[in-house]
Amino acid sequence: MCGIAGQYCYNGGKPDRQLLAAMSERLFHRGPDGEGLHINGSAGLVHRRLAIIDLSPDGLQPMTNEDNSLWLVFNGEIYNFIELRKELVEKGHTFYSKSDTEVILHAYEEWGYDCLTRFNGMWAFALWDEKKQELFCARDRFGIKPFYYTIVDGSFLFASEIKALLVHSGVKKGPDEDMLGTYLAWGVHDHCSHTMFEDIFQIEPAHALVVTVEGIQFPFQYWDVKVNPEIRGCEDDYEVAAALDTHLMEAIRIHLRSDVAVGTCLSGGIDSSTLTVMINSLIKNEAPESVGLRQKTFSVVFSDKKFDESKYIDEIVAATGVDADKTEPKPSQLREDIDRLIYIQDEPFGSLSIYAQYCVMRLAKKKVIVVLDGQGADELLAGYLGYQGSYIRGLIRTFHWRTALTEIFGSIRRHRNFFLAARDQIHVRKKRRKLLKNNPKSVDRYKDTLDEVLHRELLSTNLPALLHYEDRNSMAFSLESRVPFLDVRLVEYIASLPLSQKIRKGSTKFVLRSAIRGKIPETVRCRSDKMGFVTPEECWMKNELRSFMLEIFTSQSFRSRPYWDAAAVVQDYQAFLEGTSVYSPEIWRIACTELWLRKFIDVPVI
Numbered sequence: 001m002c003g004i005a006g007q008y009c010y011n012g013g014k015p016d017r018q019l020l021a022a023m024s025e026r027l028f029h030r031g032p033d034g035e036g037l038h039i040n041g042s043a044g045l046v047h048r049r050l051a052i053i054d055l056s057p058d059g060l061q062p063m064t065n066e067d068n069s070l071w072l073v074f075n076g077e078i079y080n081f082i083e084l085r086k087e088l089v090e091k092g093h094t095f096y097s098k099s100d101t102e103v104i105l106h107a108y109e110e111w112g113y114d115c116l117t118r119f120n121g122m123w124a125f126a127l128w129d130e131k132k133q134e135l136f137c138a139r140d141r142f143g144i145k146p147f148y149y150t151i152v153d154g155s156f157l158f159a160s161e162i163k164a165l166l167v168h169s170g171v172k173k174g175p176d177e178d179m180l181g182t183y184l185a186w187g188v189h190d191h192c193s194h195t196m197f198e199d200i201f202q203i204e205p206a207h208a209l210v211v212t213v214e215g216i217q218f219p220f221q222y223w224d225v226k227v228n229p230e231i232r233g234c235e236d237d238y239e240v241a242a243a244l245d246t247h248l249m250e251a252i253r254i255h256l257r258s259d260v261a262v263g264t265c266l267s268g269g270i271d272s273s274t275l276t277v278m279i280n281s282l283i284k285n286e287a288p289e290s291v292g293l294r295q296k297t298f299s300v301v302f303s304d305k306k307f308d309e310s311k312y313i314d315e316i317v318a319a320t321g322v323d324a325d326k327t328e329p330k331p332s333q334l335r336e337d338i339d340r341l342i343y344i345q346d347e348p349f350g351s352l353s354i355y356a357q358y359c360v361m362r363l364a365k366k367k368v369i370v371v372l373d374g375q376g377a378d379e380l381l382a383g384y385l386g387y388q389g390s391y392i393r394g395l396i397r398t399f400h401w402r403t404a405l406t407e408i409f410g411s412i413r414r415h416r417n418f419f420l421a422a423r424d425q426i427h428v429r430k431k432r433r434k435l436l437k438n439n440p441k442s443v444d445r446y447k448d449t450l451d452e453v454l455h456r457e458l459l460s461t462n463l464p465a466l467l468h469y470e471d472r473n474s475m476a477f478s479l480e481s482r483v484p485f486l487d488v489r490l491v492e493y494i495a496s497l498p499l500s501q502k503i504r505k506g507s508t509k510f511v512l513r514s515a516i517r518g519k520i521p522e523t524v525r526c527r528s529d530k531m532g533f534v535t536p537e538e539c540w541m542k543n544e545l546r547s548f549m550l551e552i553f554t555s556q557s558f559r560s561r562p563y564w565d566a567a568a569v570v571q572d573y574q575a576f577l578e579g580t581s582v583y584s585p586e587i588w589r590i591a592c593t594e595l596w597l598r599k600f601i602d603v604p605v606i
Contacts, residue, residue, distance in 0.1 A: 002030060002031045002047060002048055002049050002050050002061070002073075002074070002075045002160075003024075003027030003028075003029075003030030003031045003047070003048035003075060003159075003160045003161070003164075003475075004027075004045075004046065004047055004048075004061075004073040004074065004075045004124065004125070004126060004158075004159070004160050005020065005023040005024060005027060005045075005046040005073075005157075005158060005159040005160065005164050006020070006043065006044055006045045006046055006073060006126050006135075006157070006158050006159075007019065007020060007043070007044045007155050007156070007157050008042060008043045008044075008128075008135045008155065008156040008211050009042045009043075009154060009155050010042065010154060010155070010156060010211060010212065010213050010214070010215055011153075011154025011155070012042065012154075012213075013042070013154060013155065014039075014042070015039050015042070015043065015044030015155075016044070017037070017039065017044070019167060019168060020037055020039075020044045020045075020046045021037065021046075022167045023046055023159055023164040023165075023167050024037060024046045024047075024048060024164075026159075026161070026163050026164040026166075026167055027046075027048045027159065027160055027161060027164050028048060029344075029475060029476060029477075029478055030048050030050065030075075030160060030161070030475045030478070031047070031048025031049045031050045031478070032048075032050070032478050033049045033050055033051045034048075034049035034051070034060060035047065035048050035049065036049070036060055036061050036062050036073075037062075038062040038064075038071055040068075040071055040128060040130055041130060041133070042133070043071070043128040043135060045061075045062040045071055045072075045073045045126065045128060046062075046073065047060075047061035047062055047073045047074075049061065050369070050478055050480060051259075051260070052077065052258055052259065052260055052369065052370060052480055053077065053081075053098070053099055053100055053257070053258065053259055054097055054098040054099035054259065055259050055260070056097070056098075058096060058097035058098070058099065059097055059098075059099040059101060061073050061074065061101060063097075063099075063101050063102060063105060064105075065105050065106070065109065066094065068130075069129070069130045069131050070105055070108065070109070070127060070128065070129055070130070071127070071128040071130070072101060072104060072105050072125060072126070072127045072128075073125060073126050074101045074104055074123060074124075074125040075123065075124045075125065075145050075160055076121060076122040076123035076124060076125070076140065076144070076145040077100060077121045077122055077123070077257075077480075077482070078100040078103055078104065078119050078120070078121040078123065079120050079121045079254040079255060079257060079487070080119070080120040080121070080254065081099075081100035081103040081121075082257075084103050084107060084118060084119075085103050085106075088103065088106045088107065088110060091110060093106040093109070093110065100121075104119075104123075104125060104127070105127070107119070108127055108136070113136065113208065113210075113220075113222070114222075116138055116208060116222045116223070117222060117223065119140075120254070120487060120488050120489065121140065122140045122142075122144035122145050122482070122483075122486075123138070123139070123140045123145055124138070124139050124140070124145035124146060124147035124160065124203070125137070125138060126158060132212075133212065133213055134210050134211060134212045134217075135156065135210070135211040136208065136210055137149070137158065137203060137208060137209050137210070137211065138203070138207075138208035138209075138222075139202075139203040139204070139205060139206075139207060139208070140205070140206075141205060141206045141223050141486075141488060141491075142205050142206070142376065142458070142459070142463060142464070142467065142486050142491075143190070143202075143204065143205035143206075143459075143463075143464040143467055143468075144467050144471070144483060144486065145160075145471065146160050146161065146202065146468065146471055147160070147202060147203040148160070148161065148162050148165060148195065148200060148201070148202050149165075149200075149201055149202070149203070150165055150171055150199055150200045150201065151199075151215070151216075152168055152170040152171055153170055156211045156215070156216065157171070161346055161472070162195060162197055162200055162346040162347070163343070163346055165200060166600075171199075171200070172197070172198045172199050172200075173197075173600070173601060174197070174198040174601065175196055175197065175198060175597070175601055176194055176195065176196055176197060176198045176199075176200075177198075177438075178194070178440065179194050179195065179196050180196055180348075180563065180593065181436070181438045181439075181440045181563070182440050182443065183196065183348060183350075183589065183593070184436055184563060184564075184586075184589055184590065184593060185433050185436055185438075185439055185440055185443075186440070186442070186443040187350045187585060187586075187589060188443045188445075188461060188465075189347060189348075189465055190202075190464040190465040190467075190468050191460045191461050191464065191465070192204065192460070195347065196347040196348065196596075197347075197600075203219075204221075204459075204464075205459050205460075205464055206221055206222060206223040206224065206459065207219060207220065207221050207222070208220060208222055223488075224459075225455070225458070225459075225491060225492060225495045226455075226495065227451040227452075227454045227455045227458075227495045228451065228495060228496050228497060228498055228499070229394075229449065229451040229452075229499070230498040230499065231395065231398070231400055231403060231498060231499055231500055232498050232500050233497070233498040233500075233501075235497075235498075235501075237501075237511075237514060238514075240497065240501055240511055240514075241511055241514035241515040241517075242515070243493065244493070244494070244511050244512065244515045245515040245516075247487075247489060247490045247493050248274070248278065248484070248485075248490060248515070249278055249281075249282075250487075250489070250490075251484040251485070251487030251489065251490045252275065252278050252279060252282065252372070252484045253282060253286075253288075254487070255372060255482045255483075255484040255487070256279070256282065256288045256290050256291060256372075257290070258290040258369075258370050259290070260290070260368075260369040260370060261290065261291075261292065261296075261367065261368040261369055261370070262288075262290040262291050262368060262369075262370040262371070262372065263291075263295070263296035263297065263298060263364055263367060263368035263370070263371050263372070264276050264279060264295060264296070264297045264298070264322075264371060264372050264373075265297070265298055265299075265360055265364070265371050265372070265373040265374070265481075266297040266298065266299045266313055266316060266317075266322075266324070267299065267300070267309060267313075267374070268299065268309030268310070268311070268312030268313040268316065268524070269309070269312070269374065269524075269527065270377075270383075270509060270512065270513070270516075270520075270524065270525065270527060271374030271377040271378070271383075271485065271512075272373065272374040273312070273316045273520050273524045274374070274512065274516050274519075274520060275372055275373075275374055275484060276295065276297055276316055276320060276322060277316065277319070277320060277516070277519050277520050278519075279291060279295055279372070280295055280320045280321075280322065283295060290370070294321070294322065294323050295320065295322040295323065296322065296323045296325065296364075296367050296368055297316075297317070297322045297323070297324050297325065298325050298326075298327075298360050298363050298364040298371065299313045299324065299325070299326045299327075299360070300326070300327060300328070300329065300356045300359060300360055301313070301326045301327070301328050302328055302329075302535075302536060303328065304536045304539060306536070307535065307536045310326075311523075312523065312524050312527065313326070315521045315523060315524055316520065316521070316524060319520065319521055323367075325363055325364075325366075325367065326363075327359050327360065327362075327363045329355055329356050329359045329535060331540045331543075331544035331545050332544065333359075334352070334355055334540075334545070335545075335548060337355070337358070338595065339595075339599070340476070341354070341355060341358055342592070342595050342596055342599050343599060344358075344472050344473070344475075344476040345468075345469065345472045345473075346472065346600075347468075347596065348589065348592045348593045348595075348596045349469060349592060350465070350585060350588070350589060350592075351535075351537060351585055351588055352535040352537045352540070352588060353535055353537075354469050354473065355535060356535045357469060357470065357473045358473045358476065360473075361473045361474045361476065361477050361479050361481070362476075362477055364477075364479060365477040365478065365479050368479075369478075369479065369480060370479070370480045370481075370482060371474065371479060371480070371481050371482070372481075372482050372483075372484055373470065373481055373482070373483055374483075374485060375463075375466055375467065375470055375483040375485065375486070376458075376463060376483050376485040376486040376491075377485040377509070377512070379454060379457045379458045379462060379463045380454070380458065380485060380490075380491060380494045380495070381494060381502050381508065381509040381510075381511070381512055382450060382454060382499075382502040382503050382508055382509065383508050383509050384508075385411075385415050385418050385419075385422075385508070386422070386445065386446050387446065387450060387453060387454070387503065387508070388407065388411045388415070388503060388506065388508075389446055390446045390447075390448065390449060390450045390453045391407060391449075391450040391499060391503050392404055392407050392408055392411070393449065394448075394449030394450050394451070394499075395407060397449065403500075406505060407503065407505065407506060409506075410504075410505035410506025410507065411506040412506075413506060414506040414507065414528045415506065415528065418529075424582065425582075425584055428581070428582055428584045429584045429585075429586060432572065432584055432586040432587070433586070434568075435564050435565055435568050435569050435572060435586070435590070436563060436564050436565075437562060437563060437564060437565060438563065443461070445457065445461050445462065450499050450502075450503070451499065454495075454502075458491075467483075470483075494511075497511060507528070508528075513525055513526070537583075537588065538583040541576070541583060541587060541588070542576065542577060542583075546577065549573060549587075549591055550570075550573070552591050552594050552595070553566070553569055553570045553573055553591070554570060555594075557594070557597070557598060557602065558594050561594070561597070563593070564590060569590060572587075573587060
């Protein structure tokens with residue numbers, strides 16, 4: 001895990017060493033263990049190192065091949081690098097380090113652009129091919145690692161974070177009005193190549209691009225996954241669950257490959273609890289050195305029992321004997337942290353659950369360098385309750401009447417309160433969108449059949465944003481976060497399963513719940529609610545953060561914005577404080593956008 005940046009002057013100019021050094025400094029938090037800068041002809045590459053694999057100087061970047069014709073900066077981990085290295089050695093390649101970075105160089109030499117299909121991991125990299133005079137840039141299948149770029153005066157500039165691009169005086173500092181409008185109205189971002197900044201783009205998940213002397217050439221998608229639309233298969237439930245268990249254990253095993261200490265984020269939900277229990281099993285049977293003799297977990301707790309998951313966390317701790325660390329975010333602490341949190345995230349974020357995750361990462365850094373997290377399981381296994389409607393809609397469209405009725409009754413029985421609350425929220429959120437001066441086209445995450453929705457959520461409308469938050473929150477503390485559920489082999493296996501292995505009788509993640517039966521406490525395995533690292537956002541907004549929010553909403557800068565009716569926003573917030581209107585995330589989104597505009601647009605970040 002690192003920070004990368006660079007400049008390719010495809011118009012024939014020379015890279016600006018001072019600019020590259022300034023970009024590197026802006027990414028210091030991503031790699032405090034070392035830095036590297038190399039200029040080769042028209043290309044300049046920058047690297048900030050967070051040493052995880054091969055801690056020796058042999059792992060330093062930018063890294064080159066034997067004849068210095070290729071230069072690489074790489075952020076991420078190639079988990080199957082050991083297997084690829086062996087294959088490449090058999091093909092005649094010689095290695096000088098034990099790093100996964102060098103594997104990328106030799107894989108490119110051997111397979112060219114197709115090397116991407118060989119990697120299992122998370123990555124964003126830029127590879128300068130001096131002979132071809134081209135820069136090959138790529139991002140992992142799910143967008144776990146970030147890659148941003150822009151073009152200024154015939155130069156292609158790239159970086160791990162947008163703030164590093166803003167160092168260049170020629171980069172526009174205005175918002176992308178369409179993206180900002182979509183975020184404010186629907187809470188969606190990171191769903192395409194555009195960012196919240198005008199003319200700053202990102203490589204989308206599972207995509208790559210090549211920059212030549214003629215500029216950006218043929219951006220291409222190198223991988224996709226098909227989610228099985230079948231309702232039922234001929235597979236035996238027991239065999240499917242056993243196969244999932246095998247795939248997940250192998251994914252966890254290679255995600256533990258590290259030369260530094262590894263811990264686990266434990267929310268008390270099914271996904272993180274499963275990881276914790278399975279890692280404990282590996283400790284007993286295989287003793288991976290990266291974990292040590294006793295696994296370390298990191299959790300968020302709250303005094304308000306409505307938002308507290310201590311009951312479930314404590315059950316997992318008792319069952320595994322892990323070394324458990326907990327933190328309780330406070331609204332007073334948020335006031336102190338909010339400026340840095342806005343800066344770290346680069347773009348506005350949708351809820352204060354992001355702050356809870358930020359606090360977990362701060363806690364974890366005290367004991368480890370790497371954490372494993374359960375991100376991705378919800379999108380793979382239909383874990384969000386909103387997916388139930390998509391499933392039922394698809395059943396009705398395909399005339400599976402009996403199954404549809406079974407799912408309707410199952411959903412009502414298990415999740416009645418959720419759907420009643422969701423119905424009320426739809427009305428409130430529709431009303432709050434009228435506070436905005438521009439209302440872009442509707443973004444309905446759940447409008448299609450379940451297989452279509454899951455595919456879109458995985459690669460576009462939901463997961464990329466969550467991975468954005470996780471990357472920034474972990475790297476804020478020079479911490480690497482890994483997501484075993486996004487092991488490509490596991491993803492492709494789960495995607496191949498019929499939909500009834502994901503939702504059955506109103507129960508989400510059916511196959512995972514089957515696979516972990518007898519392995520984790522039943523109270524956790526059978527949980528039907530959905531929380532994660534949440535905060536008492538509504539309570540904070542009504543009480544401890546009241547003065548802070550009013551200060552934002554009544555400020556001169558807020559009143560001058562073209563995005564909302566400031567007077568109506570204040571009136572609506574007052575109605576919420578007085579109890580005549582309920583809370584919804586739009587309140588925070590508007591406030592967060594104002595803070596972001598102040599930080600990055602009004603006075604560009606320095």
